[in-house]
Amino acid sequence: MTAYTVYLEQLHAMLAAWSKEHQVYVPTAVEGGYFDFKPWREGVEIAFDYDLAYNTLKRYFLPPKEDLVVFDLAAKTAEMVFDAPKQLLFGVHPYDIRGINQLDQIMETGAPDQYYLHRRDATVVFGLTPMRVAETAFWSSMGAGEVDRGFDLFWTKTGPSTFLVEVGSMRGEKMLLAAGELTPASAGAREAARKAHLKIMEMGRSNALNFDWKQVPRLLDKCWNSPLWQKKAELCLACGSCNLVCPTCYCFDIREEADELLQKGVRFREWDGCMLTSFALVAGEHNFRAKALERYRHRYMRKGKYIYDRYGELGCIGCGRCVRACTTNIANPREVFNTLWEASQHED
Amino acid sequence: MKIKEFSAYLPRPATLKVKKELSELVTLFEFENDSGRPLMHKPGQFIMLSVYGVGEAPFSVSSAPIRESNNFELAVRKIGAVTGIMHDLKVGDKVGIRGPYGSFFPIQKFVGQDTLFIAGGLGYIPLRSLLHYQLKHRDEFGRIILLVGTRNPKERIFIDQLAELASGKDVEVLETVDVPDETWKGHCGVITTLIPKVRIDPDKTNVAMVGPPIMYKFCLGECLKIGIPSNRIYVSLERKMKCGLGKCGHCQINHLNACIEGPVFQYNQIESVEEAI
Numbered sequence: 112m113t114a115y116t117v118y119l120e121q122l123h124a125m126l127a128a129w130s131k132e133h134q135v136y137v138p139t140a141v142e143g144g145y146f147d148f149k150p151w152r153e154g155v156e157i158a159f160d161y162d163l164a165y166n167t168l169k170r171y172f173l174p175p176k177e178d179l180v181v182f183d184l185a186a187k188t189a190e191m192v193f194d195a196p197k198q199l200l201f202g203v204h205p206y207d208i209r210g211i212n213q214l215d216q217i218m219e220t221g222a223p224d225q226y227y228l229h230r231r232d233a234t235v236v237f238g239l240t241p242m243r244v245a246e247t248a249f250w251s252s253m254g255a256g257e258v259d260r261g262f263d264l265f266w267t268k269t270g271p272s273t274f275l276v277e278v279g280s281m282r283g284e285k286m287l288l289a290a291g292e293l294t295p296a297s298a299g300a301r302e303a304a305r306k307a308h309l310k311i312m313e314m315g316r317s318n319a320l321n322f323d324w325k326q327v328p329r330l331l332d333k334c335w336n337s338p339l340w341q342k343k344a345e346l347c348l349a350c351g352s353c354n355l356v357c358p359t360c361y362c363f364d365i366r367e368e369a370d371e372l373l374q375k376g377v378r379f380r381e382w383d384g385c386m387l388t389s390f391a392l393v394a395g396e397h398n399f400r401a402k403a404l405e406r407y408r409h410r411y412m413r414k415g416k417y418i419y420d421r422y423g424e425l426g427c428i429g430c431g432r433c434v435r436a437c438t439t440n441i442a443n444p445r446e447v448f449n450t451l452w453e454a455s456q457h458e459d
Numbered sequence: 460m461k462i463k464e465f466s467a468y469l470p471r472p473a474t475l476k477v478k479k480e481l482s483e484l485v486t487l488f489e490f491e492n493d494s495g496r497p498l499m500h501k502p503g504q505f506i507m508l509s510v511y512g513v514g515e516a517p518f519s520v521s522s523a524p525i526r527e528s529n530n531f532e533l534a535v536r537k538i539g540a541v542t543g544i545m546h547d548l549k550v551g552d553k554v555g556i557r558g559p560y561g562s563f564f565p566i567q568k569f570v571g572q573d574t575l576f577i578a579g580g581l582g583y584i585p586l587r588s589l590l591h592y593q594l595k596h597r598d599e600f601g602r603i604i605l606l607v608g609t610r611n612p613k614e615r616i617f618i619d620q621l622a623e624l625a626s627g628k629d630v631e632v633l634e635t636v637d638v639p640d641e642t643w644k645g646h647c648g649v650i651t652t653l654i655p656k657v658r659i660d661p662d663k664t665n666v667a668m669v670g671p672p673i674m675y676k677f678c679l680g681e682c683l684k685i686g687i688p689s690n691r692i693y694v695s696l697e698r699k700m701k702c703g704l705g706k707c708g709h710c711q712i713n714h715l716n717a718c719i720e721g722p723v724f725q726y727n728q729i730e731s732v733e734e735a736i
Contacts, residue, residue: 179468182511187553189511191466221719222467222704335733362708365468365701369512376512378468380701383708391709393699394516394539397672399712399734409711409734417714 112277114296114304115287119272126151126201128290133199133235136171138164148200157202159268163245163430167358168207169214171198172230175382179226182376184369192377195229202239202266205258206250206428210358211236212261216422217361235282238265240307244315247431249445251315253324255428257308269303277304320429321449327425331416333458334451335408343447344403346439347386353410353433353442354384359418359426362390385410411447467704470509470555475548476530481616484537485581486546487521490554492529500524500531501563502589503695503723507703508533508541509555510548516541517700519585519722520559523592534584534616560703562723564589564667564693572665573601575657575687577678579608579650579670583617585695585722586669590630597629604657607634608650608670612643633657650674654681661686669695675736679726692726696735 117125129135135151138161146161148168178192203211215231218224238258250256258265263283267275275296278284287293296304320327354360364383369376383390386406391399400406418426433442477489492498500506500520509515516539522532537546548554566589574593578586593600605624609615615636625632633653635646646653650670666682668675675694682692698710698717710717712734715724729735 179466180470184512187472187511187555189470189472189509189555191469193466218706220705222706224704224706225466361706363701363706364709365515365707367512367514373512378509378515380707385708385711391699393697394542399672399698405734409713412713413711417711420714 112279113284114275114277114301115293116296116300117266117274117276117287117293119274121290121293122274124290125287127153129199129235129286133197135199135201138202138239141165148202151201159202159239160242161202162241162243163204163248163432163435164207165356165432165435167356167430167432168200168203168211169358169361171200171234172211172214172227173361173363173382174230176379177226177381178377178379179365180378182367182369182378184373184376193226193229195233197233199235199237201237203236203262204241205238206248206253206255206430207358208236208238208258208261209255209424209428210430212258213359213418213422213424213426213428214361215261220421235286236262237283238262238279240265240267240304241311242268242307244311244318245431245435246318247434247443248315248429249318249320249431250429251312252319253425253427253429255430256312256315267304267307269300269307273300275300275304318445320445322452324425326452327415327448328419330448330451330455331412333455337451337454339447339450339454340404340408340411343441344407346441347403347407348438349386349388349403349406350438351384351387352436352438354386355382356432356436358428358430358432359414360384385413407441411444414444415448468557468702470507470515470557473554473556475550475552475554478548478550481534481618482614484614485534485616486537487532487534488545488548489522489530489532490556492531492556493553495529497526497529498524498531498559499526500559500588502566502592503563503585503693504559504561505585505700505703505718505722506531506533506556506558506560507700508545509557510541510544511555513544514541515555515557515701517560517703517718519588519695521584521587523588523595534581534587536581558703561718562721564723566592569593569665569667570599571601572663573659574603575659575664575666575682576603576605577650577654577666577668577670577682578606579674579678580610580614581616582669582671582674582695583607584669586667587617589667594629601663602659603630604659605630605632606650606653606657607632608653608674609634609636611638612636612640631657649677651677651681654678654685659685659687661688661691664691666692668692672697672736679736689727689730690725694724694726694729694736695722696724696729697722
């Protein structure tokens with residue numbers, strides 16, 4: 112992979128240049144000791160060592176609310192609407208790129224979701240090797256610590272003011288070299304980046320799945336009737352926080368509104384969540400997943416088995432956002448999978 | 460941008476042509492595609508129908524697939540926001556449609572075979588598409604046995620059509636109501652009780668079954684009991700649907716999407732799917 116060495120003092124001019132065409136988002140410290148992606152502008156301090164962005168980055172491709180179709184209610188006609196602003200996400204961790212890659216597959220399968228694909232195409236992704244691991248994260252043991260596609264550039268901080276920048280796409284390379292030639296990375300610089308990666312993977316293992324993540328689907332195959340689901344679900348408030356912060360949860364509702372004169376209308380989609388009680392409720396008041404147990408189990412089956420069966424990878428990337436967001440401390444895929452694994456070892 | 464400007468969410472216009480009350484709450488709607496092209500649906504498929512400004516909902520197509528006509532029928536119970544406003548539509552009003560979507564009854568597998576239709580309540584609506592196709596090509600199919608169950612006589616739909624079928628030779632019709640009233644002279648009891656009454660050859664009979672969720676559990680058991688193998692039983696499962704494209708997640712039945720792999724399933728494919736029945 113082509114790689115260049117970039118110095119911190121060069122970065123500012125690059126960000127300013129990229130900002131001319133793209134809305135640039137960077138990780139930055141927010142209240143409460145957390146981090147999140149915010150628009151970059153002069154003076155915004157980039158948190159290169161952020162552990163986890165509080166909110167999922169799916170919002171840049173699948174906004175919480177997105178218009179699909181507008182109506183002329185008098186003429187009874189409909190028109191599609193697309194919005195895909197040019198944006199650049201600087202500093203995305205590998206597990207989050209994994210999440211984006213998974214959404215790419217899901218949204219392209221069957222009828223391609225043009226709204227998502229438009230936004231994805233208009234979004235430049237610059238990856239970044241993590242330097243710290245969030246307390247709740249376990250991506251290192253979920254096969255999500257590494258990524259080989261889905262980014263335009265990949266940055267690794269190899270010294271106090273030095274980055275190794277690997278090229279992931281022609282678009283990325285062009286943007287990187289826009290301000291002038293850069294030094295191709297030396298063998299030593301590449302080795303330093305490799306070490307940085309190994310170090311963070313090792314740090315990530317302090318909070319890990321106790322078994323090979325590839326066993327999760329087979330494990331869940333045997334766990335439909337586990338007492339764990341009820342034990343956890345008893346505490347579930349059905350708030351949907353775990354859905355909201357999950358980088359691979361993509362379910363949505365479709366609704367519409369008309370203006371007060373009933374002349375124009377808009378149909379939009381809005382994030383929905385399988386943990387909400389009304390998610391599978393149909394007219395006539397029949398609810399196909401009325402019980403908390405059914406909803407809780409369905410979510411873990413999606414993450415650990417159903418997605419795997421379709422796409423060959425887990426629906427959980429181990430970011431640990433749901434662990435943070437859960438109001439009653441029951442959302443924790445690592446703990447759920449480990450507990451089920453432990454129980455399965457005592458069977459037979 | 461290289462992506463073609465196309466939205467699968469954009470409805471196509473259709474016009475209401477005929478509206479006929481089937482019962483107190485159920486109405487038959489006949490629409491014509493404004494495009495001048497037939498719907499090209501297969502029996503068991505559904506469409507998403509929009510009433511602009513109110514919403515969109517999935518409906519099984521009730522008419523047989525006919526290439527010569529741009530019209531199609533839906534039978535709709537007034538039960539929610541979209542279905543409520545649909546009942547206020549007047550002939551000539553415009554709606555939007557997307558689809559047809561989903562799986563269907565594989566007609567080829569029914570050719571030369573007997574068919575046992577089991578229709579519970581509104582389940583007759585999607586089955587009617589397959590039934591009418593078979594009647595249109597009557598020679599290609601064996602016996603047609605139709606079991607119809609309704610909660611009470613007031614909720615019966617397509618009464619005239621059923622009477623006509625019952626008096627003809629093409630279809631053997633057996634009907635029941637769960638709770639009779641003074642007007643009802645026919646069979647009483649849930650639809651399951653009709654199954655042992657029919658004499659069928661289990662090796663050459665396919666079952667097409669549609670009804671409320673509770674019906675499947677019992678009727679499937681009865682069908683297996685009379686010797687019909689599960690790969691000869693087809694069911695159509697209702698779920699909440701928002702997109703019809705396998706994306707929004709609402710219709711998931713374990714790992715399956717009712718809008719893509721369904722709504723019509725061969726029973727042997729979902730026997731071990733926990734949330735299906």
